[in-house]
Amino acid sequence: xxxxxxxxxxxxxxxxxxxxxxxxxxxxxxxxxxxxxxxxxxxxxxxxxxxxxxxxxxxxxxxxxxxxxxxxxxxxxxxxxxxxxxxxxxxxxxxxxxxxxxxxxxxxxxxxxxxxxxxxxxxxxxxxxxxxxxxxxxxxxxxxxxxxxxxxxxxxxxxxxxxxxxxxxxxxxxxxxxxxxxxxxxxxxxxxxxxxxxxxxxxxxxxxxxxxxxxxxxxxxxxxxxxxxxxxxxxxxxxxxxxxxxxxxxxxxxxxxxxxxxxxxxxxxxxxxxxxxxxxxxxxxxxxxxx
Amino acid sequence: xxxxxxxxxxxxxxxxxxxxxxxxxxxxxxxxxxxxxxxxxxxxxxxxxxxxxxxxxxxxxxxxxxxxxxxxxxxxxxxxxxxxxxxxxxxxxxxxxxxxxxxxxxxxxxxxxxxxxxxxxxxxxxxxxxxxxxxxxxxxxxxxxxxxxxxxxxxxxxxxxxxxxxxxxxxxxxxxxxxxxxxxxxxxxxxxxxxxxxxxxxxxxxxxxxxxxxxxxxxxxxxxxxxxxxxxxxxxxxxxxxxxxxxxxxxxxxxxxxxxxxxxxx
Amino acid sequence: xxxxxxxxxxxxxxxxxxxxxxxxxxxxxxxxxxxxxxxxxxxxxxxxxxxxxxxxxxxxxxxxxxxxxxxxxxxxxxxxxxxxxxxxxxxxxxxxxxxxxxxxxxxxxxxxxxxxxxxxxxxxxxxxxxxxxxxxxxxxxxxxxxxxxxxxxxxxxxxxxxxxxxxxxxxxxxxxxxxxxxxxxxxxxxxxxxxxxxxxxxxxxxxxxxxxxxxxxxxxxxxxxxxxxxxxxxxxxxxxxxxxxxxxxxxxxxxxxxxxxxxxxxxxxxxxxxxxxxxxxxxxxxxxxxxxxxxxxxxxxxxxxxxxxxxxxxxxxxxxxxxxxxxxxxxxxxxxxxxxxxxxxxxxxxxxxxxxxx
Numbered sequence: 001x002x003x004x005x006x007x008x009x010x011x012x013x014x015x016x017x018x019x020x021x022x023x024x025x026x027x028x029x030x031x032x033x034x035x036x037x038x039x040x041x042x043x044x045x046x047x048x049x050x051x052x053x054x055x056x057x058x059x060x061x062x063x064x065x066x067x068x069x070x071x072x073x074x075x076x077x078x079x080x081x082x083x084x085x086x087x088x089x090x091x092x093x094x095x096x097x098x099x100x101x102x103x104x105x106x107x108x109x110x111x112x113x114x115x116x117x118x119x120x121x122x123x124x125x126x127x128x129x130x131x132x133x134x135x136x137x138x139x140x141x142x143x144x145x146x147x148x149x150x151x152x153x154x155x156x157x158x159x160x161x162x163x164x165x166x167x168x169x170x171x172x173x174x175x176x177x178x179x180x181x182x183x184x185x186x187x188x189x190x191x192x193x194x195x196x197x198x199x200x201x202x203x204x205x206x207x208x209x210x211x212x213x214x215x216x217x218x219x220x221x222x223x224x225x226x227x228x229x230x231x232x233x234x235x236x237x238x239x240x241x242x243x244x245x246x247x248x249x250x251x252x253x254x255x256x257x258x259x260x261x262x263x264x265x266x267x268x269x270x271x272x273x274x275x276x277x278x279x280x281x282x283x284x285x286x287x288x289x290x291x
Numbered sequence: 292x293x294x295x296x297x298x299x300x301x302x303x304x305x306x307x308x309x310x311x312x313x314x315x316x317x318x319x320x321x322x323x324x325x326x327x328x329x330x331x332x333x334x335x336x337x338x339x340x341x342x343x344x345x346x347x348x349x350x351x352x353x354x355x356x357x358x359x360x361x362x363x364x365x366x367x368x369x370x371x372x373x374x375x376x377x378x379x380x381x382x383x384x385x386x387x388x389x390x391x392x393x394x395x396x397x398x399x400x401x402x403x404x405x406x407x408x409x410x411x412x413x414x415x416x417x418x419x420x421x422x423x424x425x426x427x428x429x430x431x432x433x434x435x436x437x438x439x440x441x442x443x444x445x446x447x448x449x450x451x452x453x454x455x456x457x458x459x460x461x462x463x464x465x466x467x468x469x470x471x472x473x474x475x476x477x478x479x480x481x482x483x484x485x486x487x488x489x490x491x492x493x494x495x496x497x498x499x500x501x502x503x504x505x506x507x508x509x510x511x512x513x514x515x516x517x518x519x520x521x522x523x524x525x526x527x528x529x530x531x532x533x534x535x536x537x538x539x540x541x542x543x544x545x546x547x548x549x550x551x552x553x554x555x556x557x
Numbered sequence: 558x559x560x561x562x563x564x565x566x567x568x569x570x571x572x573x574x575x576x577x578x579x580x581x582x583x584x585x586x587x588x589x590x591x592x593x594x595x596x597x598x599x600x601x602x603x604x605x606x607x608x609x610x611x612x613x614x615x616x617x618x619x620x621x622x623x624x625x626x627x628x629x630x631x632x633x634x635x636x637x638x639x640x641x642x643x644x645x646x647x648x649x650x651x652x653x654x655x656x657x658x659x660x661x662x663x664x665x666x667x668x669x670x671x672x673x674x675x676x677x678x679x680x681x682x683x684x685x686x687x688x689x690x691x692x693x694x695x696x697x698x699x700x701x702x703x704x705x706x707x708x709x710x711x712x713x714x715x716x717x718x719x720x721x722x723x724x725x726x727x728x729x730x731x732x733x734x735x736x737x738x739x740x741x742x743x744x745x746x747x748x749x750x751x752x753x754x755x756x757x758x759x760x761x762x763x764x765x766x767x768x769x770x771x772x773x774x775x776x777x778x779x780x781x782x783x784x785x786x787x788x789x790x791x792x793x794x795x796x797x798x799x800x801x802x803x804x805x806x807x808x809x810x811x812x813x814x815x816x817x818x819x820x821x822x823x824x825x826x827x828x829x830x831x832x833x834x835x836x837x838x839x840x841x842x843x844x845x846x847x848x849x850x851x852x853x854x855x856x857x858x859x860x861x862x863x864x865x866x867x868x869x870x871x872x873x874x875x876x877x878x879x880x881x882x883x884x885x886x887x888x889x890x891x892x893x894x895x896x897x898x899x900x901x902x903x904x905x906x907x908x909x910x911x912x913x914x915x
Contacts, residue, residue, distance in 0.1 A: 028680075034683075082870060085874055086874060086877075089873070091679055091680065092621070092627060093819070093877055095627075096819050096869060096873055097870055097873040099812060099815075099869065100866040100870040101870065104862070105866075106859065107857075107859035107860065107866060108863055109859065110862070111854060111857040111859045111860070117858065216859075223687070223808065227684065227688065230681060230684050234680065234681070261698065264695060265692050268687075268688035269688075269692065271684060271688050272688050272689070272692075275676065275677055275681060276672075344767055346763060346766070346767075366766040366767070367772065369769070370767060370768055370769030375767075376767055378763075382763055383760075383761070384756060384757055384760035384761055385760050385761075386759070386760055386824065387760065390569075391753060391756070394753055395753045395754070395756070395770075397750075398750060399768070399769035405751060405778070408752070409745055411745040411749070415745075416570065418750075419748070419749070420570070422750075423566045423569070424566070462769070
């Protein structure tokens with residue numbers, strides 16, 4: 001029974017990791033750049049929702065879409081202002097840039113008086129709700145996380161499979177120059193990808209907030225999403241989610257069965273094992289330069 | 292009539308996923324000759340090179356070089372055996388100067404160990420000067436003097452091609468693999484390339500295995516030609532023989548049926 | 558404009574290429590040697606910290622800037638060196654022995670951390686090193702019998718049995734000696750076949766292999782040397798701050814180290830020094846500037862993060878060659894005046910083509 005409980009909470013945590021990893025992988029697939037800012041975007045999303053719900057008093061069903069839209073816009077702005085000018089520079093520089101963005105995001109949030117420096121509760125309709133099913137205590141907050149993640153995955157799958165935009169994104173990620181020649185508005189698409197990634201991060205933030213509360217250091221969870229992306233295979237969207245689930249479950253189990261401290265590093269041990277055994281991840285693509 | 296064989300490929304095959312890129316290709320390269328691989332794009336010529344350089348591992352067949360089996364050697368061992376290559380799409384070290392690129396080409400001739408390098412012992416200094424003297428000979432041969440201290444990133448395409456060749460020569464190879472040495476070069480540059488390849492063979496006694504599309508270059512410089520198509524050997528012989536081979540003509544231009552139907556509809 | 562008329566190969570091989578080099582670097586050395594008498598206690602301590610971070614920076618520059626290997630968990634090596642030195646010094650072992658042990662142990666850890674580099678590249682390697690960073694930090698926290706865990710560890714002054722290095726001046730000279738030796742070692746490496754092999758690996762691995770460079774051996778070597786230097790820096794760091802705790806070697810410290818090499822100028826030894834100066838002087842600058850800003854910005858806890866972030870973004874956007882790059886541009890402007898053209902240092906823009914095969 002307790003194992004099942006652990007499993008569920010591991011899966012729920014894993015969904016969060018998976019969602020953040022999804023954001024990285026989206027950006028990586030489109031522009032082959034790695035963004036270390038996803039965790040902070042998630043944190044900003046949570047704070048945005050918090051502000052809309054508590055400070056401005058919006059009802060939940062308006063605050064959530066507004067947050068997602070606002071963060072999408074923010075992602076677009078970040079891409080336009082900061083990422084676009086440096087495309088073409090080595091990957092290392094771009095990573096440092098996104099680290100800079102994450103520092104600024106975290107710093108600015110902690111500057112906001114009261115809101116930034118404390119830990120807050122996000123008032124969602126299902127706060128602390130519990131259901132019971134045959135002796136099992138089901139935490140509704142966790143269920144919502146799992147459910148929304150699944151729905152989001154389906155939506156994204158449909159986007160990439162069946163819409164022109166999705167196919168265009170894939171094209172531009174594989175050969176930018178050719179995509180330009182085909183009339184694909186590559187730069188606008190890149191902006192869209194960042195907007196999408198930021199929106200996904202915002203959703204992750206809203207989902208995570210009831211569980212961990214809203215505070216400025218929420219974004220550090222984003223670092224654990226990297227192992228998730230690597231386990232799944234960096235170029236693979238379903239891989240990101242699966243990787244997240246693997247990390248989440250392993251972490252939950254480690255926290256229960258292993259001595260203290262192992263839970264924090266479980267994700268990192270998993271990723272090292274993965275890199276040794278299957279460097280391309282579970283669903284990854286083989287990286288090979290053609291000469 | 293026995294010829295001194297330097298490199299021999301026997302039933303060489305490689306498969307990538309479902310694609311059989313090279314299918315039972317066999318040929319011999321004799322010491323001191325210029326041997327050219329020709330064929331339409333996608334024929335597998337560069338793949339053969341990559342197999343010899345051990346960047347890919349063959350799924351079938353063997354490669355023998357100077358009497359030893361090359362098939363299982365790791366990629367970095369190939370240079371020490373005296374095989375140097377150039378790359379089709381230029382794989383120079385972008386953020387280094389021409390001189391540094393050539394010096395790196397001499398890596399297999401290094402005489403110093405880590406400690407000598409860290410402490411810059413007199414031995415390190417002697418080795419550095421010796422390497423520099425050798426590299427300067429190559430620079431003189433290929434007229435790269437005024438590009439010596441320029442970063443690769445600042446050089447035009449034609450010069451980069453020459454630097455690729457220089458870097459390969461700097462390693463004092465016995466066998467030189469040239470992958471499309473004249474691609475992207477203009478008429479004058481191509482003529483220079485013809486002279487250089489000829490000089491390489493005659494003055495330095497280096498055996499050259501070349502992939503080339505420019506038929507005039509091939510005719511002027513090659514001793515023997517191997518035509519490939521779709522991963523298989525099509526014809527082998529002197530340049531004139533191979534270029535007249537009906538199979539080769541068909542591979543490049545399509546069959547005579549296609550030609551005549553084109554003429555009819557025109 | 559300076560025209561160098563070269564008459565022998567030594568001129569290209571030497572570290573100091575011409576009279577100007579010799580003059581300025583000698584002057585710098587003289588100043589550094591006289592610093593304890595020219596600077597007050599506080600500034601000397603700052604300078605000592607700059608030297609310590611420079612040692613680490615030069616090592617990281619070798620790994621990231623010259624060999625092109627991502628290292629996102631470099632603070633781990635700093636920590637291994639620091640704790641090794643602390644434990645050995647506290648046990649009475651003479652400090653030269655401890656220093657060598659710190660460097661050696663860090664090098665071993667460096668080889669282990671570098672193992673993924675043999676199989677994966679780029680961001681995968683970055684994540685592997687990140688993972689190692691977290692794991693090592695946790696080890697510091699859990700291995701309480703040796704490291705004192707989260708409660709921390711006091712570090713005694715460096716000593717050879719009864720002779721102690723207790724004054725700031727004595728310690729400064731130790732740091733200066735270590736810095737000079739490490740810098741010379743790296744400069745020597747860079748003009749040798751080993752250093753060229755590192756650069757080759759950074760620019761084109763396939764090409765490097767075709768030149769006969771054993772990728773695994775050189776990548777491991779680069780990690781080992783880089784870690785050893787970080788370990789040396791860490792050992793000196795331990796004596797400097799006298800109290801160690803695991804959270805001094807966390808991801809923030811690793812990012813600070815990367816910040817240092819990126820802002821200093823990736824790919825140049827000067828960059829490590831300039832970056833170290835930047836890193837050590839930033840907190841002072843921020844404190845000065847704080848008072849001029851409105852209260853809600855100046856006193857906010859997030860100010861440091863915002864400023865660091867903005868500076869990093871600014872450098873990557875506008876000066877990717879770092880402080881050293883900017884210095885080179887200024888010097889070139891003056892030296893070839895009035896022929897300086899805006900595009901002289903411009904990177905070639907490239908369209909992104911995926912290296913991924915499906």
